[in-house]
Amino acid sequence: MKNMQIQKIIKYNLSTDSRNLKKNDIFFDFISKKNKKNPYLEKIIKKKPKIIFSECNLNFKNTICKKDLKTYFLKILFKKFKKKPKNLIAVTGTNGKSSVAHFFKEINKYLRISCASIGTLGFIENKYKTKNNLTTPDILTNHKKLNEYYKKKIQNVVIETSSHGLDQGRLRGLVFRSGIFTNFTRDHLDYHKTLTNYLKAKLNLFSNLLSKNGYIITNSSLNEKYTKHFKNKKLLFGPYGNTIKLISLKACGNMSLVKINFSNEIFLFKTKLIGRIQIDNLINSILAAISIGIKFKKIINIIHKVKNPLGRIDYIGNKYKTIIIDYAHTPDGLKKVLENLLTHFNKKIILVFGCGGDRDKKKRLTMGRIANKYCSKVFITDDNPRYEDPHKIRLEIAKGCNKSKIISSRKEAIKKAFKLLNKNNLLLITGKGHENYQIFKNIKKPFSDYKVVRSLL
Incomplete structure (x- = not known):
């Protein structure tokens, strides 16, 4: 033929x-x-x-x-798959992609605007969700899904764009109306080898996939470091931002009171989100909504309704015990979560965590040191060992943490930590977040941090 x-x-x-x-x-x-x-x-x-x-x-x-x-x-x-939704939003960065995508979807939901998201948490269209095995799916799936959304009259879609997805061309042929850059720190060096290569993959979003008339949305300090040279219009927040400035952030139990300045007008709102990280992610999503024509006044009227995504600084305790589940699996991600929780709750932290196998091995010692610095007690356990020896991974983390106790069973580690809870401390469980499995070699074994915690409460 x-x-x-x-x-x-x-x-x-x-x-x-x-x-x-x-x-x-x-x-x-x-x-x-x-x-x-x-x-x-x-x-x-x-x-x-x-x-x-x-x-x-x-x-x-x-x-x-x-x-x-x-x-x-x-x-x-x-x-x-010629027809695509009008407003394609891309979000990239080491951490925060899933939260920003989720918050953008939540804003649309409460404004009764049809919206879809593609990322780590799945393919989500309005109230319907299906599994997604990759943060950024393959190129065929992306074009096919977007065409399906267009046929369903969904015009607002947010896509998590991972460094792997950008580097491998999984987003080729798409034109984004706005691109969000959440942060940039060490990750995926098992694949990219150097931070320079990793950054180049991330910035590919802005150099090759963003519309000439599209917006770059990021923190003013990140813009100064990484995106200043791009000629696109910018929606920046932070101390030197041109849109939103965060005036104050106060803890209210398991909620936050936020005061912002938008266009020289002060707005105050209460949110179910915890920590500066999530407030920054929320602001990114607000700016994404503004970039496609949604009015700020409409957004601010519903922003208090926005809920936290599964496994992202997610409070699941009660009035006697404070428990947080988070997906943090990088040194910076772990450090930021710990700092945010210490500021918000002013309590000592008991930490349960591990590191994934067949991934960047050099971060293990660093994460052990971070845990040792910020926590009163640390339980090192298994994450997703994959084809590596779980015992070896645990020991590599423990070298940086003399406060640690090693317990191979994640379930038992959580149980031990739970028993130490009192009114003066909190329990943080990181690394798995929304995941409901553990990977040993090529086998996915059912496991959920949420399920274990709820059985103990």
Whole structure:
């Protein structure tokens, strides 16, 4: 088979993943090269695809060779999934992506505007949610989902754009109306190797995917460091921001009282969010809403209703015991959460945490030192060891934390920590957040920090 018109191709189901391939689908083989054969090719052929597109000849009669397969594939995506929602918002940064996406969705929800989000917490459209295995899905899924949302008359969509997703071109062909930059600290060096490469991947959002008339939304200090040279319009907050300035933040039990300045007018509101981190994330989402034409006065009238996302500085205690579950899994993420909780509650912190396997190993000692500095008691346990020896991971963390006790079972570690709770301290459980599993080698075992805590309360 020498050729096939794009008009005919788009009538078929497309596939880039052999696991999801079905009979008569059109498969795009991005793995096979001149000196490299796709290891799944035999399985792919057995599933009887209509055609396989590849950059080299394959042992399959219905193969079509294309020199630049990625560009050709993008042309097909444009044709098959041409219509997209009007307002695409991207959020990138080391931490805070899920919170910002969630808050943006919450603002739209309480203003009765149809909205969808794509990210770590899943594919969420209005009240409906389906699982998403990657923070930023593959390019085919992104184009397909956005086309589905357009057909459902959803015009506001926020997408978490991870450094992996940006680096691997999973967002190619999309044009964002606004791009949010939450923060930048060490992470994913197992993949990017250097901080320079990691930053370059992040900034790819603003250099290649943002509309020329689009907005960059970030803190004024981050803008000075990383995004100042981009010519896009900016919506900045912080001490030198041009939109919102945070005047004060006061703790009110498990809530916060926030005073801000917007366009030289003072606004005061109470929120169910805890800590400066989440207030900054909330402000990012407010600015994202403003960037697509939603009036600030409408936003401020419903902002008190906005709820916290699962596993992000999430308070689940009662009047006798203060317990927080958070997703922090980087040195800066852990440090910021601990500092925020100490400021908000003025209580000693008991910490339960671990580090994931097959990821940046150098951060383990640093996270142990951070835990040792800020906590009164630390229980080091398993996170997602994957293919690494869990015992070795725990010891690497413990080298930086002489206050620690090692308990391999995460459930038992939480139970031990819970028994130490009193009115003068709080329990923080980090690393897993919303996740309801633990990964040992290639096996996902059901586990939830929430489930364990609720059984103890």
